[in-house]
Structures are given as C-alpha cells and as structure tokens.
Amino acid sequence: MTTPEIPQRSWSQRWHVKGVGWTALLVALLVGSSKMTGVDVGMFFSNFDQFTNLLVRMSQPAWSYVPIIIQPLYETIQMAILGTTIGTVFAVPFAVLAASNLVHNQWLRGIIRLILDLVRTLPDLLLAAIFVAIFGIGSTAGVITLAIFSFGMISKLFYEVIETIDMGPLEAMESVGASKVTIIWYAVLPQIMNQFVSYFLYTLEINVRASTVLGYLGAGGIGVFLQRSLSEFDYNKTAVIILATLVVVMVIDGVSNHLRRVLL
C-alpha cells in the first residue's frame, strides 16, 4: 500500500497571489476614485446641519398640494402605459429576429443583437433630454423616451423567452409544410404569451418609476412639478410629490404583481 500523497499547494496558492492581487487592484481603484471625486467625509458631517434642515422641511409635507398633483400623476401613468406599449410593438419583431432557434442566419442575428445592445446602453434621462430638444417640452418626449427605453429592455427579455420554447410543435408544423407565419402564430405564440405579458407588466412597473423623473427635464408628468418644487426650494411640496409617487409605484407594482401571479 502506498502512502497517500499530501496535495501540494503551488507557490501562487501559498502566497494567495490571486486574492492579494484582486484586493490590491480594488484598493487602488477605490483610492484613485475617491481622489478623483474629491470625497471628503468630514465635509459631509460639517455640512450635516444643512442636510438635516432639508430633511426637517421635507418631513412636514404640504398636504394641500395633493389635489394639484393628481392630474400630473395620471399623466405619468398614461405616459408609462403608452410608452411601454409602443416599445413592445416594435420589440416583438426584433425579438423574433434575434432568437437563435427561429433565425438561423448568424449575420442577421448578430446585427439585430448589436442594435439592441446599443439601444440598451442609453440611460433614460439622457434620451429624455434629447427628445425634449426635438419635440419640445411635454409628454410626447416622455412617451417616445419610454418607448425606446422599453424597446431595448423588452426585446432582450422576449428573445430570451423565445429561445427557451419547446421546439416539438414547431418541428411538427414544419414537417407538414406550414409557413413561417403560421408556425409563429400556432406553435410559438401559445408557448410564450403568458411570459410576454408578464414581462410587459414588469417593464411597465419600471417605466412608471422612470416616468416620475423624466419630467425633471421637461418630458411631462409629475417630474415637472418635482423640478418646480426643488428649484423653488419648496421642500414640503417635494415631500408630497415623493410620497405620492411612492403610493402610485406601490399600487402599480401590486396590481402588476397580482396579474403576473395569475398569469404564470
């Protein structure tokens, strides 16, 4: 019987080269970042009374402001619904073209995915700023911003769903000579419909959150009032707006979560 060999640690393992290296890199990046951003913990605390002053004023919400912001809150939800819907309508064909189990042409798929990746890199407020410049101040810019934002998000979620479907029904229909459109209608759609609707609602939740701040740059909805109250230093109005936004977001989340649970 041979004596069992004790496993030897290599030199790099014994000195934890990897761990030390990653830690050193992280520390260097953090130190560099704090130098660059001028982080000064002391300054935050020396100005803390200003911050608490602001919080104190926000803790006394001006409830009389509530009736004024109901209409813009509705507008915010309406913007989110329309924007998400328009984005979804455009996302569906792109999702089909980007799915590897439906489109076998690698080039076409690659180009479509590149477009989708590029669209997803753009932050929503940045899009809003540009569309306000094009379409002027108002909810049109907001709807278009949300449409593009949800287009990027939904097309990715959708093609990932499409890629997970069971290929059996598709092959069955293909073998009896069904056309592409017929196959998508009878074999693909029934398998993905519920998940599509669920992701649509999820995107709607995110868009309701996003649309509450888009108005800050002039793209309609409650954000316009948010910007106004902040620039007039009416922090008790800001507090009402934030609380109202919170209620709306929670109601929409609740409804959407309930619907999604029914669906799946």
Add this chain to the structure above:
Amino acid sequence: MNMQTTMTNKPEKPVHLNPWRRWSWLIWLVLVAGVYTWAITGLHFTGLQESAGSVSKSIVHGLVNPDWAYVYNGSGEDLVSLIIQTLAIALLGTFVSALISVPFAFWAARGEHEWGHLRSGSGKIVLTLIRTFPEIVLAIMFIKAVGPGSYAGVLAVSIHSIGMLGKLFSEAIENMDRGAEEAIVSAGGNSPQVFMLATIPTIMPEFISYTLYRFEIAVRSASILGMVGAGGIGTPMIFAIQTRAWSRVGIILLGIVVMVLLIDTLSEQLRKRLI
C-alpha cells in the same frame, strides 16, 4: 360478445363550475380597452414643435460628425477625463453601497424564526422606500449638503443602490445553502464562528456578482446624475444639449455608449467566472 367499436354518444361538455370563467376574456378585453382609452385620451400631444424636423436633422448631422477635438485636450474637462470621473463615481458609490447593504440584507431576509416575519417585513418595506426615492432628488439633496460635484454623485449612488442591492442580497441569503452552517453548528461552533466560517464564504460569490451587476447600472446613472450637477459626463452633456451643440452631443453619446458596452462586457466576464 358484442364489442362496441364506435362511439354512440359524444363526450359530455365540460361543465364550468363558475359561469364567469367563460366570459372572463371579454371582461379582460373591456378592461384593457378601457385602460388604453384612458391613457390615449388623457395625454395631449399638442406640445409638438414645428422645428422638430430640422432639429432632428441637425442632431443626426452632429451624431455623424462628432466633435473629435473634445475627446482629449488635457484640460481635465474633456471626454476621457469626465468618463473616468463617471466611472469613479459609479465604482465608489457601488462599493460603499455594497458595504451598507449587507446589514440591510440580513435585516430583510426571512429566517426560520416565528418573529422573523415582522423583522424581514419591515426591512423589505425600508428597502422598497429607498428604491423608490428618485435618485436625482437624492443627488439634489446631497448637492445642498456637500456642494455640486462628483462627491454628491457618489453619495447619491451609494444611498440609492442600497434599495436594490439590499433586496438582491437578502434574496441570496434566503436561498442560500444552509449545509455549511449546520456543519459548523454540529461541530460546536458558536454564532460568530458560523457566520465567519460558513455564512460569509457561502454567499460571497453571489454578493460580488450582484455588486458587479449593480455597478453596470450605477455607471448608467452616474452618467446622467451630472445633469443635475452631481459630477461626471452628464454636466457637459446637458450643456451641449441646451446650447444645441450637436456635434458635442454626438461625441459624448458615443463616449457613453462605448463606456457602457465595455463595462457591461467586462462585468459579464467577471460574473461568469464567479458563479
């Protein structure tokens, strides 16, 4: 023997116990139609500018002919310096937020104990409140405290990210494998030992992976926080849009797209190696 080979009676129709079920699609249709009518009639698309066409044309022209001179000019106010500053805001903000999120996550994670529901429920509500508080309002509040600049951006990112990171972390804790913890307990370890030897090593890869994912999002938000004065690439962006300097807008957009794509790819590679 008489074997019956054909069916003489049709099978009975399925009985719907609830007659509403047959008509539920109609109710849904009416509901959805109602919601859309409300949404479309509620918005007025009157604010359209006549100049929309010419402005879009000049935007496209600016995007096609970006202002390459802005990429680097050594002033510290150029594209490369500000993109690095944006990344610095995101990195520092995400790191601080990850540290603060850990106690929040343990607060919000549901445990096995009877009283745990109240504790985790309250933690989840707090995290939702933080998540819903708009990030740009946070940024504006911190600008009041520390003045305009990237420091306010770092603070805004670090506080806002707690909402999402705390939620993801707490879900990781709820779903973690308890085997290692039980092993330490059965070997007679006390709770600090269980925490250090079993809990932390088990959930660390997931925590790091979520932090990297959140970093990707923080890069996007750091690039827009500048629009309200909280440092990074957003500040020159909003100035360029306001002054209609479209070739400047073009180069900044290009810079943001390249930055986000690079960070996403890098973070995705790192996350793939982790889990």
